[in-house]
Amino acid sequence: MRVAVVGAGPAGVRAVEALVAAGLTPVWIDEAPDGGGRIYQRPPPGLLRDPGKLYGFEAGPATALHAALDALKPRTDWRPETLVWHLRPGAQRLSTLHRGRQAELAYDAAILCTGAMDRVIPIPGWTWPGVTTLGAAQIALKTQGCGIGRRVVFLGTGPLLWLVAYQYAKAGAQVAAVLDTTPFATKAMAAPGLLRGGTTFAKGLYYTAWLRARGVRIAEGITPLAIEGTAHGVTGVAWRDSAGRTHHVDCDATGMGWGLKPEAQLADLAAVPFRFDAQQHNWVPQRDAAGRTPVPGIYLAGDGAGIGGAEVAEIAGARAALALLEDSGHRVDAAQVTRLDARLARQARFRTALERAFPFPAALARAMADDTILCRCEGLRAGELRAAARAEAATGPAPEVNRAKAFTRVGMGRCQGRICGAAAAEILAAELGRDVAEVGRLRGQPPVKPIPIAPAAEAA
Ligand SMILES: Cc1cc2nc3c(=O)[nH]c(=O)nc-3n(C[C@H](O)[C@H](O)[C@H](O)COP(=O)(O)OP(=O)(O)OC[C@H]3O[C@@H](n4cnc5c(N)ncnc54)[C@H](O)[C@@H]3O)c2cc1C
Numbered sequence: 001m002r003v004a005v006v007g008a009g010p011a012g013v014r015a016v017e018a019l020v021a022a023g024l025t026p027v028w029i030d031e032a033p034d035g036g037g038r039i040y041q042r043p044p045p046g047l048l049r050d051p052g053k054l055y056g057f058e059a060g061p062a063t064a065l066h067a068a069l070d071a072l073k074p075r076t077d078w079r080p081e082t083l084v085w086h087l088r089p090g091a092q093r094l095s096t097l098h099r100g101r102q103a104e105l106a107y108d109a110a111i112l113c114t115g116a117m118d119r120v121i122p123i124p125g126w127t128w129p130g131v132t133t134l135g136a137a138q139i140a141l142k143t144q145g146c147g148i149g150r151r152v153v154f155l156g157t158g159p160l161l162w163l164v165a166y167q168y169a170k171a172g173a174q175v176a177a178v179l180d181t182t183p184f185a186t187k188a189m190a191a192p193g194l195l196r197g198g199t200t201f202a203k204g205l206y207y208t209a210w211l212r213a214r215g216v217r218i219a220e221g222i223t224p225l226a227i228e229g230t231a232h233g234v235t236g237v238a239w240r241d242s243a244g245r246t247h248h249v250d251c252d253a254t255g256m257g258w259g260l261k262p263e264a265q266l267a268d269l270a271a272v273p274f275r276f277d278a279q280q281h282n283w284v285p286q287r288d289a290a291g292r293t294p295v296p297g298i299y300l301a302g303d304g305a306g307i308g309g310a311e312v313a314e315i316a317g318a319r320a321a322l323a324l325l326e327d328s329g330h331r332v333d334a335a336q337v338t339r340l341d342a343r344l345a346r347q348a349r350f351r352t353a354l355e356r357a358f359p360f361p362a363a364l365a366r367a368m369a370d371d372t373i374l375c376r377c378e379g380l381r382a383g384e385l386r387a388a389a390r391a392e393a394a395t396g397p398a399p400e401v402n403r404a405k406a407f408t409r410v411g412m413g414r415c416q417g418r419i420c421g422a423a424a425a426e427i428l429a430a431e432l433g434r435d436v437a438e439v440g441r442l443r444g445q446p447p448v449k450p451i452p453i454a455p456a457a458e459a460a
Pocket of ligand 1: 006007008009010011012029030031032035036037038039040082083084085113114115116117118134135136138139160163260263266301302303304308309310311313448
């Protein structure tokens, strides 16, 4: 049986581990030069850094995952630096690109462990040089040992905001401010549920306390007004506090992000139906608790199946592999299945509290000023989307977001809406007076990430 696993982060590693333990030799693909995924991403060969410095409190799990990854590579058909850019469900084929070479790979079953990316709300000035996502700021530090600037403002909301600010300050960068759009009271109300997270919650408290103790400027419940700058780069950030006062801080770089969204384009191409998860405020591919999708042979695990965090990803990876094995006639250990299911259920309760503590500020996206660049690939401003939506709605049925893409080119560029899509849907929904779930989501299109034209033509 030909099994493909896409992704070698926490979910992919544990999925492969279970498949290998059952005697299978899966094809294992990751576009990165090595496995580890986002949280446990490794520096390039030659850049040797102590795991304690690199991963902080996560050094133990990181080292354990890397050891499992390295032990599994020779027992699989391991293909790093290989992007899966298309998935053809009818033909049960993956199209891959490795160092410019296109290849087709047949599969009988696939586990997609494709992870997540930052969720972005465009704000005025977000396209200045020196603005990155929180995740990108962290990856620069983690894999290259360098920061995005000397004096950095971190802006947005979610656990990653505080973690990255802490990691930068700890590494010696000057953190000019941490600006959280979520009010302190919202987080405090979620505290009883967050206690279920045990050490994860404790670590979060530690990061914030550490930053406060070192006098880092912190503001919560803020509304970002603008990232100020010139063509040469960022010069500062302006925001409004909950009492309506405006503030400004100088900086030479800004990391921003509002939680994560699943990288689910391959699931989309596989024709897995999606649903709007109101708690996460994300579109997520449909699957059961074990990771089975309605599409035979397609299984999902980890953040690509809905944001759950690294611990959940490891459990879900193992669980999806067991589901695949069970469905293909292998005997699986029922006690192990029960244990994994119980752990997933416990983690889901913590996740609910986390989503309450750091809600996606949809109102911020909906209130985006008309002249703010919404889709940076196409240079499209928020007001242009609003005007086009009004014009369309005046002459026919209210448009959904893919129709909006056709008439404005929003999400049509290199990122395929992965960056602007969530905010575009909010703006469209607000303009049409509809719920965001009603305007839909930008459908995934091949190639899921930019590739040269020649391999795409070869595969056509
Ligand atoms: C930038 C970033 C930084 C993060 N940092 C932290 C952190 O410090 N602490 C924390 O607790 N959580 C962090 N998170 C969240 C955490 O990474 C995830 O919860 C966890 O890694 C999920 O594991 P996963 O296996 O589902 O996905 P990931 O770890 O994201 O792994 C997915 C893997 O799939 C590969 N992949 C994706 N698409 C394709 C494709 N089409 N073809 C080939 N390969 C593909 C990727 O290269 C990646 O290696 C971060 C998330 C992001 C996006």
